[in-house]
Amino acid sequence: xxxxxxxxxxxxxxxxxxxxxxxxxxxxxxxxxxxxxxxxxxxxxxxxxxxxxxxxxxxxxxxxxxxxxxxxxxxxxxxxxxxxxxxxxxxxxxxxxxxxxxxxxxxxxxxxxxx
Amino acid sequence: xxxxxxxxxxxxxxxxxxxxxxxxxxxxxxxxxxxxxxxxxxxxxxxxxxxxxxxxxxxxxxxxxxxxxxxxxxxxxxxxxxxxxxxxxxxxxxxxxxxxxxxxxxxxxxx
Numbered sequence: 066x067x068x069x070x071x072x073x074x075x076x077x078x079x080x081x082x083x084x085x086x087x088x089x090x091x092x093x094x095x096x097x098x099x100x101x102x103x104x105x106x107x108x109x110x111x112x113x114x115x116x117x118x119x120x121x122x123x124x125x126x127x128x129x130x131x132x133x134x135x136x137x138x139x140x141x142x143x144x145x146x147x148x149x150x151x152x153x154x155x156x157x158x159x160x161x162x163x164x165x166x167x168x169x170x171x172x173x174x175x176x177x178x179x180x
Numbered sequence: 181x182x183x184x185x186x187x188x189x190x191x192x193x194x195x196x197x198x199x200x201x202x203x204x205x206x207x208x209x210x211x212x213x214x215x216x217x218x219x220x221x222x223x224x225x226x227x228x229x230x231x232x233x234x235x236x237x238x239x240x241x242x243x244x245x246x247x248x249x250x251x252x253x254x255x256x257x258x259x260x261x262x263x264x265x266x267x268x269x270x271x272x273x274x275x276x277x278x279x280x281x282x283x284x285x286x287x288x289x290x291x
Binding site: 071098100102107108109110112115117156158160166167168169170171172173175 | 211213215220221222223224225228230268270272274278279280281282284285287
């Protein structure tokens, strides 16, 4: 069974500082994809970053980077230089397993950026 | 612009009523999904469809029904059998590109 675990229900970070949001996953399949989405209070889901299980390097997208540690089955999101607009829910997700078209989501982390 | 359109944005249902949430995409994606989100919670899969005229139950399909008669459309019906339907519903689609694309969501409230 595929499972995504986010153990931080809420986090605070000072503006301009970096923050790491934790995500661990469980799968027995060799091929899978890992994602992070941002959900502001409006409810839309904004895709941030993607990491494939066979990718050798950690993915980066602007201020977002994904710290992929395959042996530990972790896929932490690092946000550098936090901005007030980063305050939102963040969800880790995985695509893969028996049915590659299924996406599995974690329970989310609420990030609050303080001025 | 390509994207996913969900309507309505807000929906109110009386006890015992069936309601249908619309989801349309013009991204030419084969796979489509319906998720339910309760306040402060993650997304739970209701139904998904990988191809026209085919769909599978997700983790919480009881009290819901779907159809996939056209590639572009994947409507969700919340039936009277769903005892606690108040939630935020998100529709998504995907294709060969890794990520799923989401609509803006529908907030359903039972009155």
